[in-house]
Amino acid sequence: MTEQIIQQIINAWLAQNKTVTDFFTKYGDEAYLKEVAPGRNRPIYLLGHLIASNDGMLPLFGLGEKLFPQYEAIFTKSPDKTVADIPSIATLKNDWEKLNNTLQDHFSKMTTADWLSRHSAVSDEDFAKEPLRNKLNVLIGRTNHQSYHRGQINLLNA
Amino acid sequence: MTEQIIQQIINAWLAQNKTVTDFFTKYGDEAYLKEVAPGRNRPIYLLGHLIASNDGMLPLFGLGEKLFPQYEAIFTKSPDKTVADIPSIATLKNDWEKLNNTLQDHFSKMTTADWLSRHSAVSDEDFAKEPLRNKLNVLIGRTNHQSYHRGQINLLNA
Numbered sequence: 228m229t230e231q232i233i234q235q236i237i238n239a240w241l242a243q244n245k246t247v248t249d250f251f252t253k254y255g256d257e258a259y260l261k262e263v264a265p266g267r268n269r270p271i272y273l274l275g276h277l278i279a280s281n282d283g284m285l286p287l288f289g290l291g292e293k294l295f296p297q298y299e300a301i302f303t304k305s306p307d308k309t310v311a312d313i314p315s316i317a318t319l320k321n322d323w324e325k326l327n328n329t330l331q332d333h334f335s336k337m338t339t340a341d342w343l344s345r346h347s348a349v350s351d352e353d354f355a356k357e358p359l360r361n362k363l364n365v366l367i368g369r370t371n372h373q374s375y376h377r378g379q380i381n382l383l384n385a
Numbered sequence: 386m387t388e389q390i391i392q393q394i395i396n397a398w399l400a401q402n403k404t405v406t407d408f409f410t411k412y413g414d415e416a417y418l419k420e421v422a423p424g425r426n427r428p429i430y431l432l433g434h435l436i437a438s439n440d441g442m443l444p445l446f447g448l449g450e451k452l453f454p455q456y457e458a459i460f461t462k463s464p465d466k467t468v469a470d471i472p473s474i475a476t477l478k479n480d481w482e483k484l485n486n487t488l489q490d491h492f493s494k495m496t497t498a499d500w501l502s503r504h505s506a507v508s509d510e511d512f513a514k515e516p517l518r519n520k521l522n523v524l525i526g527r528t529n530h531q532s533y534h535r536g537q538i539n540l541l542n543a
Contacts, residue, residue, distance in 0.1 A: 228501065229387045235517055236394070239525045264422030264540050343386065359393055367397045371532040378536035382422050 258385040275302035287346040416543040426465040433460035445504040
């Protein structure tokens, strides 16, 4: 039963990934360089931002180093249109796919105990007090974070 | 353990509700009548849309009739700016709170078996084939749906 519920949470994550992937195959590359609304982020930036954010789950879950550690400075710490050289949409789409495959592979091997254990940004002491700050909570949060930005990229007037 | 995971899913839902509530207390009522981007929905419409969508969980979960059945025609079946008379932001904020309290009250009483049972839009026969189409799945989906539109209302240039 617990396994089933965890699978439902993973399925929601996978469904979100697919919708983002589909969005970035809808138009030619140039379209993703337009702002989603005047003065707001461009889809190319939001894709990089989602990669940077999701990539953080690898170290948070003790699964290894980030695949694209250089993206944090560009897509999380810097606002859009402030970094002169950002990766192309083709590069980001490849990286997105590579990251999703890596995460999905790890997720499929994680046990219930793994999902309910603390993530690396919580100390043992804090986790004893707040046992809901587990890896599953991070996945639920990142899925909602992705929906949030998906709502924005879908405003694109391509 | 299963109860804990279900609670985490409910917590994510409650956290989303709170962020939407907070957004609608940030500005004067007039601000919510501006489009989030040129030609796009207004926050007043999106709040009504979220009420209409979340309200649907009452019948879907067998918890009773919708509190605001009249909102489906205005906020789901009709696009924004096509219905002349829509409720005021003050009315919608009250209805949002009333609906959230009602749902939260029901959710707190639901058992694991309740959450894992089929929702009323799935037949017994289909549910036998696809057991993940349960009430919990609807809640996960509605939470993501809410994040999606929250990303959009946060683009408002108030």
